[in-house]
Amino acid sequence: MDKLQPRAIIFDLGSTLIEYETIPWDELGVECAESGRKYLLSKGYDLPGETEFHDAFAKVRQGYRERALESLVEWDVPTVARQLFERLNIPFDDNLIDAFFDAYYEPVQSRLFVYEDVLETLDTLKSACSVMGLVSNTVFPERAHRGELKRFGVEPFLDFAVFSSSFGLRKPHPDIFHHAINRAGVAPGEAVYVGDRYMEDVEGPTGIGMHAILKVVAKREYPPEMPAADRRIERLADLTGHIQA
Known part of the structure; x- marks a missing residue:
């Protein structure tokens, strides 16, 4: 040839x-959501329990994933966070969304090579x-x-x-x-x-x-x-x- x-x-x-996939994405996603949850707790936000928070995050994310598979219209984590915060009655602005994402992304960033x-x-x-x-x-x-x-x-x-x-x-x-x-x-x-x-x-x-x-x-x-x-x-x-x- x-x-x-x-x-x-x-x-x-x-x-x-x-390389981003040093561990399976589903496993990494749980670590990311927990990192974001811990950040919110450290700032004094009133949150549901760990399981309820993760289930709520996963439900919102799954909706975007399914639509993306059908339409190829992309979604992103900050958009999921905004919808999640609305559902959980967490007041937010762009600064909080950015800070939540930074905490969420830390388990990914720390493993990259x-x-x-x-x-x-x-x-x-x-x-x-x-x-x-x-x-x-x-x-x-x-x-x-x-x-x-x-x-x-x-x-x-x-x-x-x-x-x-x-x-x-x-x-x-x-x-x-x-x-x-x-x-x-x-x-x-x-x-x-x-x-x-x-x-x-x-x-x-x-x-x-x-x-x-x-x-x-x-x-x-x-x-x-x-x-x-x-x-x-x-x-x-x-x-x-x-x-x-």
């Missing part, structure tokens, strides 16, 4: 550049490609991820970053990929997308004419047949076997 010579390379974030081959690979590819960007599905505010990209040294390699929580639609919706292509200033066929999920990161971009490379992650469950994933890697460094650098 000939190497690609794209004008733009666009990356997924989680499990592609930075960047893969060891990421920075060197990005440096190699940047010298051969005119544009590099990022498109990520996330229910966390963009400000959190901007800080992580800077913290782990990824930010200088990116010309743009698109987060579903800000854009409003999530992968594999074609609009988020069209938006990225416009940001890159290239035609779809001149761009490669790299990510670790088949539907979101392969079917999504190839559906608008982009090339795609699937990063196969051992813990991820994949469909038995993935006809659109004709290019696959296990480490980001393997990209140099598919992209002319």
